[in-house]
Amino acid sequence: MPDSPSPHITPAPGITTSVLDLIGNTPMLQVRKFDTGLCNLYLKLENQNPGGSIKDRMALNMVEAAERDGKLKPGGTIIEATAGNTGLSLALIAQQKGYRLILVIPDKMSQEKIFHLRAMGVEVIITPSNVTYDHPDYYQNKARSLAASMAGAFYIDQFNNPANAEAHERTTGPEIWEQMEHKVDAVICGSGSAGTILGLGRFFRARSPDTEIILADPKGSVLGPYVQTGVQPKAGSWLIEGIGKEFVSPNLDLSLISQAIIVDDIESIRTVRELLLKEGVLGGSSTGTLLAAALRYCRQQKTPKRVVTFVCDSGSKYLSKIFNPKWLKDNGIPN
Numbered sequence: 001m002p003d004s005p006s007p008h009i010t011p012a013p014g015i016t017t018s019v020l021d022l023i024g025n026t027p028m029l030q031v032r033k034f035d036t037g038l039c040n041l042y043l044k045l046e047n048q049n050p051g052g053s054i055k056d057r058m059a060l061n062m063v064e065a066a067e068r069d070g071k072l073k074p075g076g077t078i079i080e081a082t083a084g085n086t087g088l089s090l091a092l093i094a095q096q097k098g099y100r101l102i103l104v105i106p107d108k109m110s111q112e113k114i115f116h117l118r119a120m121g122v123e124v125i126i127t128p129s130n131v132t133y134d135h136p137d138y139y140q141n142k143a144r145s146l147a148a149s150m151a152g153a154f155y156i157d158q159f160n161n162p163a164n165a166e167a168h169e170r171t172t173g174p175e176i177w178e179q180m181e182h183k184v185d186a187v188i189c190g191s192g193s194a195g196t197i198l199g200l201g202r203f204f205r206a207r208s209p210d211t212e213i214i215l216a217d218p219k220g221s222v223l224g225p226y227v228q229t230g231v232q233p234k235a236g237s238w239l240i241e242g243i244g245k246e247f248v249s250p251n252l253d254l255s256l257i258s259q260a261i262i263v264d265d266i267e268s269i270r271t272v273r274e275l276l277l278k279e280g281v282l283g284g285s286s287t288g289t290l291l292a293a294a295l296r297y298c299r300q301q302k303t304p305k306r307v308v309t310f311v312c313d314s315g316s317k318y319l320s321k322i323f324n325p326k327w328l329k330d331n332g333i334p335n
């Protein structure tokens with residue numbers, strides 16, 4: 001036995017009495033084995049939140065804001081439309097705080113997320129993915145109408161809830177700022193509900209206006225083209241989960257975003273698989289989009305920059321998809 005512990009193992013913090021206290025304060029890892037040109041690239045490991053994703057922060061903040069506003073009473077029901085990660089975060093929070101949770105989820109989402117939710121006792125309603133956003137079965141419309149029909153139910157509505165972006169403005173932004181010792185040239189993030197990009201955009205505009213906020217968007221989503229041209233194209237489809245949109249939400253404040261980088265499914269998936277092989281980090285599909293965009297940005301820079309992006313969730317949720325040779329083949333993605 002060595003007489004001193006490995007220098008890689010940092011001392012453990014003290015005892016915590018609630019899993020909710022473990023949300024946030026996630027580590028920052030410098031990428032070492034990719035070509036980052038003149039830049040240094042850092043990954044904020046949001047997969048290390050107890051619910052497994054970046055969504056823990058905003059889910060906790062939305063629930064606690066609803067409690068403070070009297071919209072959620074003890075023993076009440078939380079309803080949400082979610083592609084999965086917000087649902088897992090809400091499941092943890094609802095369980096710890098004693099709320100019933102009903103989630104409405106589009107059917108393209110990975111089985112692992114749905115198994116996980118059901119194992120936590122969540123009631124899951126699956127809706128078709130192939131309906132347009134004005135259809136009553138579109139997952140957000142379905143969640144809204146369900147909440148309106150149930151007494152004591154509160155529709156969290158992450159897409160329009162100000163406590164979503166506020167969580168990132170108050171926690172994610174300041175953590176990045178401190179971890180990076182007040183030197184951040186660019187932050188590259190995806191957008192689903194737009195909470196992360198709006199919250200970080202507001203934080204950095206106030207604290208460090210020269211920090212660029214860059215959108216990484218899957219090809220097929222309308223957000224990237226909209227940021228680039230101001231015109232909203234017809235939506236396509238994409239395999240990456242959790243980011244990209246079929247329409248631009250009115251709350252997306254373009255003045256906070258300096259540019260968009262669009263990444264297709266093949267490049268996203270190849271990049272996240274490379275991340276596992278090179279750096280030993282098992283990221284989810286969106287991590288591939290963010291990292292590919294960040295690498296492209298880094299390699300284009302003519303001066304050294306400090307760039308931050310995210311591992312938003314863990315690849316363990318996608319083992320049957322992007323890490324499964326059969327699924328890759330069936331979806332025309334080179335292995």
Ligand SMILES: Cc1ncc(COP(=O)(O)O)c(C=O)c1O
Pocket residue numbers: 054085189190191192193194195196197241242243284286287290310312313
């Ligand atoms: C899987 C996943 N979910 C959600 C988000 C963030 O989306 P938002 O805060 O816009 O909902 C990201 C961001 O990259 C993501 O990768």
